[in-house]
Amino acid sequence: MEQSPRNKHGMSRRSFIKTTATGLIATASVSAVKSSMAQNNRLGIGIIGCGGRGTHLSQALKHLQDNDKTIQFKAFCDIYRPRLDKLADIYNGKKYMDYRELLNDKEVDVVIIATPDHHHARQTIEAVKAGKHVYCEKPMTHWTQWELAKQMTDAVKQSECVFQIGTQAMSDSVWKQMKELVEQGKIGQPVHVECGYFRLGDWGERGMPIDDPNAKPGPDLNWDAFLEDAPKREFDVSRFFRWRMYADYAGGMSTDLYPHILTPVVYTIGVHMPKIVVGIGGKLRYEEREIPDTFDMLINYDDKTDLALLGTQANEYQGTALRGQNRVPVIRGWEGTLTINEEDIVFWPAKALKTKEPERIPIQKGENLVDYLRSFIDCCIRKDKATLSPIDMAFEVQTTLIMGMLSWKNSKMYTYEEGKGPIAL
Ligand SMILES: NC(=O)c1ccc[n+]([C@@H]2O[C@H](COP(=O)([O-])OP(=O)(O)OC[C@H]3O[C@@H](n4cnc5c(N)ncnc54)[C@H](O)[C@@H]3O)[C@@H](O)[C@H]2O)c1
The missing domain is CATH 3.30.360.10 (Dihydrodipicolinate Reductase; domain 2)
Structure with missing residues (x-):
């Protein structure tokens, strides 16, 4: 769990970030990363969850796409079509309503998980099994999912993938x-x-606004996928949009x-x-x-x-x-x-x-969210698992x-x- 302030090349995190920011990312270690990156020298990003946090993280990641040129938005996923369309259209990404399809997308190297808490563990486990690096929003899991948090930790540690939890204060x-x-x-x-x-x-x-009081399950809103393994319940517009109020x-x-x-x-x-x-x-x-x-x-x-x-x-x-x-x-x-x-x-x-x-x-x-994401992306490029907020520390917290x-x-x-x-x- 100890985090070294210096990477294996003996550079401080900050000096490495400076180096990458000037565009010098094609170091020897970069050759180790996945094939889609080898093609355009950028990591392909897939965002799962296009609500408030997915939107905010995309805005921050745009700095890395436009300025650092280390990433490229590739795909977006949400089980609610209006939010998916809105975010994917801004960043010109492919659209998926099932995260498993996004995980199958060969152009995606890194997934950003910004779904409600009870999805984080399963989506992370499946993502690292698919060979994707993961930035997962806090909390690691729902508060009833300690076993899953353990499985998530094991899956990340057994994989070659880089993981950072979304505690940007770090x-x-x-x-x-x-x-x-x-x-x-x-x-x-x-x-x-x-x-x-x-x-x-x-x-x-944001007070968790109800985007559409008349929203109903159907082709553009997958209520079963929202529930996943949470207790089965009839659709409720408040539960869907204001899930933070509910213990499930x-x-x-x-x-x-x-x-x-x-x-x-x-x-x-x-x-x-x-x-x-x-x-x-x-x-x-x-x-x-x-x-x-x-x-x-x-x-x-x-x-x-x-x-x-x-x-x-x-x-x-x-x-x-x-x-x-x-x-x-x-x-x-x-x-x-x-x-x-x-x-x-x-x-x-x-x-x-x-x-x-x-x-x-x-x-x-x-604190700076762009710096926090940049540090994570730099770890993905180097395949350095010592992120600012790694899996062991996330599990202990x-x-x-x-x-x-x-x-x-x-x-x-x-x-x-x-x-x-x-x-x-
Ligand atoms: N680090 C931070 O400061 C910070 C800030 C806000 C939120 N968060 C975290 O981000 C997560 C999302 O919060 P939010 O405020 O964006 O919520 P939100 O409701 O605004 O967005 C969540 C989105 O996930 C979608 N979704 C639900 N189930 C899905 C599934 N199975 N597959 C794909 N998409 C699915 C929803 O339709 C919704 O659009 C939460 O875990 C929250 O704790 C972190």
């Missing part, structure tokens, strides 16, 4: 800078971490928003599977939904570090030190504390809290979040046992 240099400070012993043993996510709004991105398809704060902050924090402090997880929460503001709008988790790692992961969708105040929509972490160690203020990392030595100004270390570079949901649902503490998974205590 493109912010602050995490790598703080990780280095932690590894250098700046704060000693991390003992206590606070972090969280606060926003206002009942069901997430979404996990709310935990799996929807916490991957964005838990991923960089566990990377920074260098912890893996949790020992104990407790989750509490509820619908404290928005009654219409099925899943909590307010959710808090307490996590223990290795009997050494406690982590409090707090958040609500009912109030967006994040404290005074903002960074994106995440509440900035406070990482307390035996020898001092690391946190963030504006564009600085702030270090407070443990013994000088009242007498000294803290040390301030400028953050080199903020997802397991922790699933344990939080199970704890809330069953009113029990959960532990993790290697070989068995989450277990109620």
